[in-house]
Amino acid sequence: MKIRAVNLTRVFHIGLSRIAAVNDVNLEVNEEKFIAVIGPSGSGKSTLLNLLGLNDYPTSGKMLIDSKDTALLSKKERRKIRLFRIGFVFQTFNLLSTLSALENVELPMSLAGKPLEDQREKAVKLLENVGLAHRLDHRPKELSVGEMQRVAIARSLINNPELIIADEPTGELDSKRANEIVDLLFDLKKRHKTTIIVATHDQEIVEPADEIYKIMDGKLSHR
């Protein structure tokens, strides 16, 4: 998937104050690219990723997917793109507390209407890939934070997305686990031509990225 942001801006109003959390950002990410966005807490990383992943609407500017303006999409079309073409790893994981690890990973496939056996087989494989074969039946509250993060990563991959957007995907992991996750993402890029956008404040994990951007007070610049 090819994505392009043109003068992308997202403003929040809190009382009388106005925050341009994403401020006039221009960015082009082509297929098979691994892009890292680094910046301190509060610099606008999550806000930018939510715009790029169609989880939010810009205040001004444009978000294009494969050269098409996403402002022209209906809610339903946006949802379809998010479900079938984008895998999102949220900073807060967004796991459903009543579902097991396995069921959380299966969920996007079941929303996409895939048969149960296929879901199960694939979800188990993905959980094995992130080192959680022994945690399939655990609920989120029975998992460590690092394990929840890995469940969220496995879930983001279940529908073979063309674009993976990961918001601090290694934030709660030790450096060995963090490197494994980065290797996994890099491998996806190579094998499936997946486009990958990662936000982080961890210098170490951006090493394999094709391009590194810095964000500061909502302003994006090439590093």
Ligand code: ADP
């Ligand atoms: P980061 O992910 O880099 O830590 P965020 O994108 O979460 O940064 O936030 C950027 C800025 O926007 C911060 O000042 C934050 O307080 C503000 N912000 C983010 N989301 C909201 C929101 N929903 N409402 C109001 N302000 C927000």
Ligand code: MG
């Ligand atoms: Mg954030």
